[in-house]
């Protein structure tokens with residue numbers, strides 16, 4: 038009887054193909070949307086990811102994410118270091134600065150001050166010795182997901198001119214040896230790094246903590262995060278809880294801090310909220326269309342099911358037949374959709390958009406489509422099961 | 434021929450059935466008494482809307498009666514559960530419909546196999562049996578053709594094959610010739626006639642096609658929800 042069910046499906050070629058495309062489109066939409074969202078969020082917690090050696094993040098008790106921060110007093114570092122289970126702890130300072138380029142243009146940068154001793158958290162610049170960052174006023178710049186914002190005048194006569202800004206001077210990309218003006222401090226660019234793009238995108242300026250303190254406006258507190266490593270074998274969550282107890286600060290394992298940040302974006306960022314809402318809408322639409330199409334397919338084959346029922350096919354078998362049709366459509370359609378999503382993802386990534394197909398996104402897409410298909414099939418099978426086979430006697 | 438003293442294949446007493454309620458109420462059956470014997474072809478005739486289809490729907494367990502009793506092949510139809518009815522139809526009843534009702538996705542052979550597949554017969558066995566039935570109804574050569582490629586008469590032959598493949602003791606045909614031309618209609622009735630003669634099977638043929646009356650062993654005439662007359666041998670000069 039399954040064979041008959043599948044033949045019925047394949048015989049109605051136009052509807053079958055429509056159904057497959059509908060489901061493929063839905064699973065594509067769902068997976069693509071989810072991957073896009075994952076991509077955004079991955080960029081949203083880029084700073085956490087790029088400090089992969091950190092097990093526990095310690096911050097002011099009010100801080101909820103890596104995106105919106107307030108500093109704590111510098112003494113926090115020693116307090117964290119003294120907690121049992123912490124093998125190593127380094128400071129990290131974040132700040133914002135309006136940076137002026139040599140032609141008079143400016144850009145707001147996020148300044149990331151890393152531990153002078155270990156340089157933990159500093160990116161690599163190809164061809165430069167990491168130690169060079171320790172030099173007074175040395176910085177590493179990074180596009181941080183922006184494009185065309187790290188430009189300095191191409192010609193020497195347009196650099197720091199005495200006759201006022203040369204805003205329209207021809208430019209080239211910043212590179213090692215260029216100079217920038219940060220709050221009236223001249224800094225020297227070691228080179229450009231290319232770390233994980235940020236969400237929202239922003240140019241980055243990495244430097245040592247001591248440089249950062251020098252160039253950032255004076256603040257009473259200067260420490261944004263303490264990045265701790267746990268001793269071998271200790272659970273980061275356990276150590277985080279202990280740090281919170283001992284210091285009164287907020288401490289989160291890396292994984293927890295990433296989820297905190299995602300949640301913070303969902304709640305606080307209107308853009309992310311909009312994206313999430315749009316994705317939800319897209320998914321609902323896709324699922325709705327899939328469900329309705331499957332329902333219609335069964336509905337339009339009711340007279341055939343009535344014949345089968347009149348000929349003695351039990352309701353259980355009819356249900357199994359409808360489910361087999363739905364499952365077939367769901368699997369084939371999702372396969373097509375996911376394949377398409379993989380290809381599209383490749384293209385989108387090449388175009389520089391945040392797109393991250395995590396292991397669970399296609400799985401969630403498949404699960405969603407199968408669930409919706411089965412639900413639609415079960416709903417559409419109800420009239421079939423309740424069907425009065427008497428309709429088979431109708432003339433034509 | 435079969436004796437009248439033998440237990441009939443179908444015995445209906447005082448059957449009633451209505452559709453709808455209030456102003457919409459239609460009393461389709463108003464107390465039907467009917468016996469159908471094994472081995473006979475009973476023709477059920479009467480004007481459109483007199484309740485013929487309703488009656489055979491109840492006899493074949495497709496519809497519930499309101500009142501009265503209906504025994505088919507020794508079983509009280511009114512007392513069967515839904516599952517028992519479904520099973521009963523699958524095992525003991527063959528159907529030929531006015532609109533043929535073949536499954537468009539299946540070939541002639543596959544359509545004929547359906548009743549066997551429904552009862553769980555393996556596909557190879559079912560199709561082998563179906564092939565020989567198709568030969569019997571004269572369609573052996575077109576076994577692997579889809580219904581839409583067949584003429585009306587050929588489709589109805591497939592339908593007759595499907596009604597017979599599982600060797601049911603009761604075969605019910607609702608106006609089997611009304612969508613066919615006269616010649617094809619006669620061919621169809623010849624086949625059905627042979628089917629009834631060949632075994633201890635009971636055949637009910639609903640028709641208002643008077644060209645086919647000759648084929649009946651007995652004719653039951655319905656009017657307004659009642660059987661008003663049963664006459665022996667609509668078939669003049671029956672040879673036997």
Ligand SMILES: Nc1ncnc2c1ncn2[C@@H]1O[C@H](COP(=O)(O)OP(=O)(O)O)[C@@H](O)[C@H]1O
Nearest residue numbers: 452453459461480481482483484485486487488
């Ligand atoms: N499902 C139904 N709902 C309401 N009325 C029905 C239904 N089926 C049949 N009827 C009515 O019952 C009467 C008998 O119908 P039917 O048994 O189909 O007659 P016949 O087959 O002799 O033409 C008719 O008046 C018809 O309109």
Ligand SMILES: [Mg+2]
Nearest residue numbers: 485486487607
């Ligand atoms: Mg009728």
